[in-house]
Structure formats: C-alpha cells, structure tokens
Amino acid sequence: MSRTSREPLQPLSPEEELLVRSLGRVMYVLPRTIDADMVGDGQLPLTEYTALMHLSEAPGQHLRMSELAGACQLSLSGMTRTIVRLETAGLVERVKCEEDARGWNAVLTDAGFARLEESWPSHLASVRRRFLDHFEGFDLLELARAFQRIGTAD
Template identity: 70%
Template sequence: MPPATAGPPQPLSPDEEALVRALGRLILVLPRALDTDMVRQGQLPLTEYSTLMHLSEAPNRLMRMSELATACDLSLSGMTRIVTRLEARGLVERVRCDEDARGLNAVLTDAGLARLEQAWPAHLASVRRHILDHFEGVDLVQLAGVLQRVATTT
C-alpha cells in the first residue's frame, strides 16, 4: 500500500509501459508454449507435470490436496480434476489425512515418479528454449529476486 503522503499515481514512462506489457504477454504466452512443447512430444501436459513435480519435492512425496492446489496456483476443484486423471493412470494416489480424516492427501506413486523423470528432459529443453536462452548476460539471481518480490507482494 502506498504511503499516505504519496501524491496521485504517476503515468508510466515508455520503458515502464513496455515492461508491463511484455510481462503481461509473457504470463499468457509462456505456459501455453511450454504445454504445447510437452504435449507435442508425447509428454505430460504442463499442469500434470507441475503436479507431479511438486509432489516429488514434498516430504514422503505427499501433499494435502489444498496445499498442492496452492503450489500449482489452481483451484481445489481444478486440482481435483488433475489428480483424478493422474490417479486413473496410477501416477498418484489419494489417501485420507492422518491429522484430519475429512482431508485428502495426494501421494506420488513410483510409477508417477518414473513418468515425471521420463517427461523431465522435454520440459527442460522447452524451458531452456523459451526462457533461459533469452537471458544470456542477465543477472539471473537479481532477476529471480525481483520476480519473487513481485509475486509475494501481489
């Protein structure tokens, strides 16, 4: 929130306007490009890849469904649909939470981990082509810090 003494908002400079527009376009285009690459190569759609990735990084490869939805920036109902598809293929299981019998955890199966590992090279190649190859000479630590600040203050 701006300080109480701040004046009216200032118009964007041409450079600021260009940045805001480029970021807006990137937010729309990048996930679609990564997803298209993954599907075209016969791999997992990006939402499924992301779900398996988060589970693979969680302790005991297990996450509460609501936490997994938050990690993937999806609604709980959207995450439920994805986990249902993954569960039907034996890549994920749902189990009752020990702490709360009403809640469900998603658990990455061995088959799910193997499928994630199979999809990883295609995802890596896509990420390099669509993102990292364009940042030569850029301070990635500084850029990541700025993007993280924007993401956590929004």
Template identity: 65%
Template structure:
C-alpha cells in the same frame, strides 16, 4: 486529456518511461504465452499437460512424496476443484494415489507412486528443454540472480 501545463504540476503519478512501459506491457503477454508454449511442447512430446507435470514435480519434492490436496492446489496455483480434476487424471494413469489424511479423516492426500515418479523422470528433459527454449534463452546477458530477486519482490 491531461491537465493543462500552465501551472507547476502537482505531485502525482510519475509517467512511465518507454522502458518501463515496455516491461509493464510485456509481462501480461509473458504470463499467458509462456505456460502455453511449455504446455504445447509437453503435449506434443510427452502427451502430458504441463499442469499434470507440475503436480508430479511438487509431489516429488514433498516429504514422503505426498501433499494434502489443498496444499497441492496452493503450490500448483490452482483451484481445489482444478487440482482434484488433475489428480483424478493422474490417478487413472497410476501416477498418483489419493489416500485419507492420517491426521484428519475428512482430508485427502495425493501420493506420488513409483510409476508416477518414473513418468516424471521421463518427462523432465522435455520440460527442461521447453523452459530453456521459451524463456531462459531470451534472458541471456541479464543478471538472473538480480532478476529472480526482483520478481520475488513483486510476487510477495
């Protein structure tokens, strides 16, 4: 129960406006629903989970198309063990190879193969369509540059 209002309110947290409350409540739903919706489309149309697609895209953007496993885990926002499972599945399909790090024989790099790059090119249109359908189309009329800047501030 809130404190009695007989005395002037002491400085404290400012209650959320209805608009602020709506944003705060929608964000956790978005964080869970968006990846699931994209993954559903990717599995239905490409038989490629979105986690694997993301690993392929990050490897394709990396210099030499390779990343240390720990760096791949970081950019994919996954645990190292989860990334290892994803890379193992991609390796079994011939999309990725694991090779020892030249700089540190204890470490491993994930390397995107030419077959993996072609698979990424094949899957990209489905991912793009899913991102547009499940997310970007719902932002019509908003200043996306401003939204991106605000989201980046929150993330950092």
C-alpha cells in the same frame, strides 16, 4: 487507505509500459507454449507435470490437496480434476489425511515418479528455449530475487 492513494500517481514511462505489457504477455504465453511443446513430444501436460514435480519434492512425496493446489497455482477444483486424471493413469493415489479425516492427500506413486523423470527432458528443453535462452547476459540471481519480491509482496 491504500499506499497508492496517498502518493501522487506517476504515469508509466514508455519503458515501464513496455515491461508491464510484455510481462503480461509472457505470463499468458509461456505456460501454453511449454505445455504445447511437452504434449507435442508425447509427454505430460504442464499442469500434470507441475503437480508431480511438487509431489516429488514434498516430504514423503505427498501433499494435502489444498497445499498442492496452492503450489501449482490452481483452484482446488482444478487441482482435483488434475489429480483425478493422474490417479486414473496410476501416477498418484489419493488417501485420507491421517491428521485430519476430512482432508485428502495426493501421493506420488513409483509410476508417477518414473513418468515425471521421463517428461523432465522435454520440460527442460522447452523452458530453456522458450524462457531462459532469452536472458543471456542478464544477472539471473538478481532477476530471480526481483521476481521473488513481487511474488511475496502483500
């Protein structure tokens, strides 16, 4: 039995309703506006930037495709399409997993790291303008912890 079915339901207050609907809008709009800003600046699209970012932070600068897909919040097929584009541009390589011959790793190339560094200022400026600048005066650590609790809830 789910937890909500045992407790009496409480309608959302106007403030709660506004928060929930606003969050849904942010989840839809924010990635698209950051992507548009980056592409407009002649930089990597956000999906490709995010993949390279996760690879740059991984030990040995490589991840299994399934792990990278999870980190980027993409389906495996969506991640494969992204990696194919990056591989075609020489920014990543795909190599067989040493531990498991069935799996593939995405490996960041030197050119990929350089392209990530080139795109970073555009990403940073957009994230600040589109997101962080709206939280002046907020306790960002507490807000981040609340988001982490939501993101790890089961």
